[in-house]
Amino acid sequence: MRASHSSTTSLVTDLSLKSRPAPKTQVASTGALGVPVAPVDIEASCVSKTFAGTPIFSDVSFRLVRAEAVALVGANGTGKSTLLRCLMGLLPVSDGRVVLLGQDTGTTSHAALRGLRARIGLVSQKHNLVPRLSVLSNVVHGLLGQRPGLRHWSHRFAPEASRLDAMQALEKVGLADLALRRADRLSGGQSQRVAIARAIVGAPEILIADEPCASLDPAAGEDVMDLFFQLARENGVTVVFTSHHIDHALRYGDRVLGLAEGRLRLDATAASLKPADLRGLYD
């Protein structure tokens, strides 16, 4: 997963992480020296977000390339979660533009935006499973963007191929034996694993995780982070995650973006940073 960065804001050349076929809208281009340059999956240009006149962040710009793992850090209230939602088109930006998988989320149609989201997996801090439904149904729901309709409302009606995909995703997170258990009868760690299975069942090109281990105890949190990045690494997926754990940001991220005082104050490779560099963002 680790990509090399020559400077803090440079695009990354990545020659080794092509385990997944390139998406239709993204074609790996060639750099000036004839070296293939990884396609840009997410590009934020001068993005600002305001809620009821209160600025959350402004003038945020960065580019994320294929198979890069980026940690987004910052104190509470700096807009990390809001920025993630803006990147996915779940919230409109107040200014600037977001290009997601080659398409401008601000000008694309609702249907096209749904199509883009179907290529993304989201893992949230609170897991966000549907509590009264089975684990398997929750994972089948992860396919709704790609395979909409009544048959994917429950694993009971789902086509065999979708049930199989969901079971394979559960197998990857080690919970295949709990497929028929109600989601509200799982432990916190198990719930987050199911949420990861739901996020990866559609073989996404981008995984977004909003403080994935914030509601877990340290041991379960480590397990979840290890699993999440192992799965992402196996599939060459671009990852954006937020975290308050400085060690997680440096260990799992190739690159660290830091938000403070409504601005992007840090954009550097993880290898070039020390924990003390990140602590400054929380002062």
Added chain:
Amino acid sequence: MTDAIPPRYDRVSAVGFLGYAAGVALIVWCLNGAGFSLEKVTTSPPRFADFMSRAWPPNLEPSVLERLGWKMIETLQIAVAGAVIGVILSVPVALLAARGLVAGGWINQVTRTILGFLRAVPDIAWALVFVVAVGLGPFAGMLAIVVDTVGFCGRFFADDMEGTDKGPAESLAATGARKIDVVACATIPAAMPAFISTSLYALEKAVRSSTILGLVGAGGIGIELKVGFDLFDYPTAMTVILMIAVVVIGIEQISGWARNRIIGTER
């Protein structure tokens, strides 16, 4: 450690005092309009005792019990059929009424206004309307229950869906799911305990309502109550009252048991 203890009550401001005084004046005005009379309250017990002496014991003749029993079954049929159809119709109506789900703001507002109108008109008035529309009999009563249930459940189902945790819905929206898929897979399952609780309460309400719809010819046991009083056959009227009480209390007990069995302590 501090010796200062906060006062038990806040001093009432002049505006607050005027507000309390206006509240008391309103209650007195309403009591006056309602013809409240202490004299009538004190003189009514002998008259009530006279009625009880003429109504007791209730009429337990087998032929009467059989006739009233069938009427009670008809009453329950009206209530159950009306409540079930009403609950089913309430789901799509509630989807239109719930803010931020599938319909835009003005559709939410129009739907909520219509639901408010359905609730504002009493079920007995709906029964009168449907007796005119479809004729005397239980079908008119059932339609009245349907309309009353849609007005009640449509509003509460919408509120229940609006109050669900938005997290699962957002996670499904993030997969690219359509609004209708998000509602079906995240919002409705999350609101289901509240739906069940509200539906069972609607059934209890329908049973209570259906017992009096017969007063206006809309079927059920209510007509027997009216005939009993009209003919001064108080023992039979007392039998009807007791049957209604037993059935309504029984339905409430069964409903409470079912609520606990299906949804446990969730609401």
